[in-house]
Amino acid sequence: MFTGIIETLGEVTALEKKAGNLNISIKASITPELKIDQSVAHNGVCLTVVHISGNIYTVTAIDETLQKTNLGGLTIGDKVNLERAMVLGSRLDGHIVQGHVDQTGTCTGITQADGSWIFSFAYDASTGNPTIEKGSVTIDGISLTVVDSGTNTFKVAIIPYTHEHTRFNTYEVGSIVNLEFDVIGKYVAKLMGKAVGSRQ
Template sequence: MFTGIIESLGEVSHLEKEGGNLHITIASPVAKELQIDQSMAHNGVCLTVVSLDENEYTVTAIEETLQKTNLGGLKLRDTVNLERAMILGSRLDGHIVQGHVDQTGTCTSVEEKDGSWMFSFEYDVSLNNPTIEKGSITIDGVSLTVVDSGTNTFSVAIIPYTYENTRFHSYEVGSKVNLEFDVIGKYVAKLLHWGSHGTNDE
């Protein structure tokens, strides 16, 4: 379980394909604090640490993860948003994030405001993942509040700290991002979907 508050940025230092899997090595200051088998969120994707040294660690993404997230497009020296799993009993500064990406989205506009930025995204609405104005959304692991919500679009406002300390400063129109929708909203949407189709007791 995660909170969507990014701890640091990591840099991809090595990529190795093995069958359908991709071993991803990340250089990061947090590497020295990790242990084998710990969970880490990478652009919002929960992966397990499989090896490490003082300044780097490695995780493995399976084929399904590579197909459903933006991790399959990683290149050497790319930056990655990092967050360790939350500690039970700590303050939940963001919102409940599972680290299970629902789908990807695409940045459609970046608008600089007076001291902040407005980012807009679109996504495939056929997967039945809703956004709600003032509800929560996780973009590449960053916990955010939806400002405007359309049928298959939404926007978020980004403060300077988030812009500078996450991957947001590198986004441009066309950038592919991982989306995890609000877990409560997803369950409500599924209940409404089931209810609208009725039940079959026969």
Template sequence: MFTGIIETLGEVKELRKEDSNLHITVKSSITQELKIDQSVAHNGVCLTVVALDAENYTVTAIDETLQKTNLEHLTVGEFVNLERAMILGSRLDGHIVQGHVDQIGTCTSVEEKDGSWVFSFQYDAGLNNPTIEKGSITIDGTSLTVVNSGTNTFSVAIIPYTYEHTRFNTYKKGTIVNLEFDVIGKYVSKLMKNRD
């Protein structure tokens, strides 16, 4: 379980394919605090630490994960949003995030708004993942509030701190992102659909 509050960025140091798996080695400021078998969200994808040394650690993404996320598009030298699992009893500063990406989306525009930014995204509505105005959404692991919710589009407003400390400062039109929709909204949507 995560909160969607990004702790730090990690630099991709190595990408190694093994059969259909992708081993991702990351250098980060939290590496020394990690341990084998620990869960860490990478761009919102919960992955298990399988190896580590003083500066780097490695996680493995299986084919199922690669098909549903943007991890297959990673390149060496790119940065990823990182968050360790929440500690029970801590404040929940973002919202309930499972680290289970529902689907990818595409950035359709970036608009600077006198000290903040509005990012707009489009996604496949056929997968029945709803957004609602002022509801929660997770983009590459970052907990955000939806504005301008449409059938297959939405926007988010980004403050300078988030822009500077996450991958948002690298997004442009066409950037592919991981989306995890609000878990409560998904349950309500499914319950309503089952009533029909």
């Protein structure tokens, strides 16, 4: 379980393809505090630490993860949003994030707004994943509030701190991001869909 509050940025140092899996090695300031078998969210994807050497650790992404997220497009030198699993009893500063990416989305617009930025995103709405005004959404592991919600689009406002300390400063129109929709919203949408279907 995660909160969507990014701890630090990591840098991809090596990518090793093994059959359908991808071993991803990352240099990060939190590496000395990690241990084998620990869960870490990478751009919002929960992966298990399998090796540690100095300030570099390695995780393995299976083929399904590579197909459903933006991790398959990583290159050496890329920055990755990192968050360790939350500690039971600590403050939940973001929202409940599972580290299970629902789908990817595409950045469709970036505008400056008096010291902050408005980022627009589009996604395939046929999956039934909802956003609502002032609701929560996770973009590459970052807990954010939706400021404008459409059928298959939404916008978020990014403050300077988030822009500086996450991958948001690397995004451009066309960038592919990982999306995890609010878990409560997903359950409600699914239950409402079943309820409507049962009356037809």
